[in-house]
Amino acid sequence: MIDYTKHITIDPKQRSGKPCIRGMRITVYDILSYMASGDTIEEILENFPMLNREDILACLAYAADTERKVTVS
Template sequence: MRKKIISSAPDIMGGTPVFAGTRVPVQTLIDYLEGGESIDDFLEGFPTVTREQVIGFLEEAKKRMVAGAA
């Protein structure tokens, strides 16, 4: 069974999608990347998020984008 990467619950950050097991919104990673920061910069700023979670999120996002473009 695959480990959950993203979670969303009304009692955690008001339901904002966060990296599972943290209170770090996924949008924060997107903002870092859009701002030209690296994954390493993000991980340094948010040590509760693992590299595996970030890579898993990006792979899933890529898969959905490619599937949606077909």
């Protein structure tokens, strides 16, 4: 699995502290939403040329890690 910590940043002063890609204003949520709507990695990269494939994979890794940590009480 890709080390998402090299791609995902969290800054309380940016996008209300939501996880973003490399300090940009593009959030993990944005990328996951595009993918959930059916966009491919290639389509996302075409629409956001400042991103790279590892950024997209980092979003998926971040989401997987976050989901793994969810507990039901």
